[in-house]
Amino acid sequence: MKKITKIEYQKKNKDRFNIYLDDSYAFAVDMNVMIKYSLAKNMELDDDFISEILTAEEEMNAYNYAVNLLSRAPKSEKELKMKMQDKGYDVIFIENVIKKLREQRYIDDERYSEMFISSKINTSKDGRRKIKEALYNKGINKEIIDEKLSSVSEEEEIERAFLLAKKKLASMKEEDTRKKTLKLSNYLINKGFEYSTVKKVVSSLLKGDFDEFDQCY
Known part of the structure; x- marks a missing residue:
């Protein structure tokens, strides 16, 4: 058995504590881990209990890392898992952290x-x-x-594509209608609009048909 002889705040992080066993520094823990295991001066710990505390600390570290990532920018569950995997966290810790964050609605x-x-x-x-x-x-x-x-209607999609195409058309120097058709259509397709939407919008703007464009797609 080992006895906790000293507990001190870390100077740069008041949410973490340094634990001394038998007058020697042993490990550091998050405040939540210290509260969970009711760590206090003169408390005696066996090796199995110390191992359990250190495992809980590792998982808390993974949790804090995930929360820090989410505080910077929202992420999908898959993105967060990949970030944690890249950081080298144990698969079990990752699954436990993801489950907890899901329950807390930090990821949804x-x-x-x-x-x-x-x-x-x-x-x-x-x-x-x-x-x-x-x-x-x-x-x-x-x-x-x-x-x-499904909440994005076809009318909204067409309107958005039309405004983009109109702005793009104003910056185009080509005089040939065919070149304008191809360039404008490719622009909208690269922006992620469906072919049917592109055809309606470009036809409306250029008052032309799509026979030649159809042959390219």
């Missing part, structure tokens, strides 16, 4: 998807196809993606 793929869609529509002006691909790559469930994107 449905809410994340709503925020992501809103941002891409209002800031990047991306089309539904590009947004859908991005969410899929972030590990969002297909059912969630389809449900959240």
